[in-house]
Amino acid sequence: MPDMDQLGDRFKKFQNLNFGGGGAKWVVIVAVLLWLASGIYLVQPDEVGVVKRFGAFDRITSPGPHYHLPFPIESAMTPKVTEIRRLEIGFRSGTQEAGLFTAGRGVSNPRSVPSESLMLTGDENIVNVQFIVQYQIREPVDFLFNIDRQSETVKSAAEAAMREVVGKNTIDAVLTTEKQAVQQSTRELLQDVLDSYNAGIRVVAVQLQDVYPPDEVIESFKDVASAREDRMRFINEADAYRNDLIPRARGQAAAVINEAQAYKESKVLRSQGDSARFASILDEYQKARDITRKRLYIETMEEVLSNPEMEKIILPDQTASRTLPYLPLPGSAPRAPREAGK
Known part of the structure; x- marks a missing residue:
């Protein structure tokens, strides 16, 4: 790039030239100035300047105003390097x-x-x-x-x-x-x-x-794609049904196992209690058989008669000996308990 002294020397040489008239001289001077000014160029922020000298790469310039030697000596290109x-x-x-x-x-x-x-x-x-x-x-x-x-x-x-x-x-x-x-x-x-x-x-x-x-087979491919979508839908529905059924079945199985375990424990504990009770009753029976027998009879009758759903008829001893035995048959209407003579 020429400095200002070189440009001044060139301008003085043009002034000393005799072009045969003042008007032609100034035309040449203006033309030269315009030619020199053609080297001014501006690089935008999204661009870089690439300067060529006689068609070959010379230098890169950054965004802003710059100057290169006028054509055909140098020329500049400003490609947009940030543009997608x-x-x-x-x-x-x-x-x-x-x-x-x-x-x-x-x-x-x-x-x-x-x-x-x-x-x-x-x-x-x-x-x-x-x-x-x-x-x-x-x-x-x-x-x-x-x-x-x-x-x-x-x-x-x-x-x-x-x-x-x-x-x-x-x-x-x-x-x-x-x-x-x-x-x-x-x-x-x-x-x-x-x-x-x-x-x-x-x-x-x-x-x-x-x-x-291709258009010639697009309908067939649509049928294939539809079948593939149906296949995936069926698979998803089956997976959803499996994911719902298996946990439910596992929960039911666990509930059955827990109930069976509880039933087992209750039966074992009840059997152990009944065994211990029978052993204690046996000891008392061996000590006092008549008393124990009578106590067992009274406790049994108390347990039987305490059932509110059981029909009861209470008769005195004298009346009971003269009364026909009563046998309630299935399907007979229930009767409220009453006392004899009423």
Whole structure:
């Protein structure tokens, strides 16, 4: 870049020249000044300046105003290094230039591009794959000087990477379970390809926009997908029924076991108590048989007669000897207890 002294010397030389008239002289001076002023350029905050001297890279400048020698000596380019660029492959959602789409442009209904979207899977099926590539300039010098028609190069490399990844997967995997893996593998493969070109590009993301079988067989694939959904629904319902039934059955089994254990313990304890009671009664019976026998009779009658549901008829001894014995038959109407003579 020339300093101010050099520019002053050039201006004085032009002043000393005789152009055959004052008017022509000033025209030349203005033209030279305009030519020199054409080297002023401004780099925006989201850009970097790349200056070329005689077509070869010379230097990089930071955001702000700068000066380069006028054309054809030097020229400057200002690529946007923070911008996320977007490529649509297999479809077009708006007006694009070589597949490049920016957010400020209008978007219409997506239009399929079969020459880009039709791909062959690993099980020899054809599938339509529409996807988006987002990338960013990582090294502006490599981006500008190592590859030509940058967006077309990225588009071709992305299409080739996606075809390779899809060709390693079955159609069912691409349509259903392996979409995330396909995106990740394609992004990594695309980055490796661009790095081998020294393209100076960082692949931000690869996103599958739509994946579907060809129109000729799409109805059959819908039936298969519907059957697969029904299968998963039946499996989920069966799992829910199992998860509800098994804990309930375990709870019922535990309740039965606890009841049986309690019944066992109660029977054992009652048997032990009855055994001890019988042994104590036997001891008393051996000591006083008549008294013990009478006491047992009284206790038994007390237990029997204390039942409120039992029908009772009380007769004096004299009346009982002259009364026909009473035998209550099943189905006879119950009668309230009464005393003789009433």
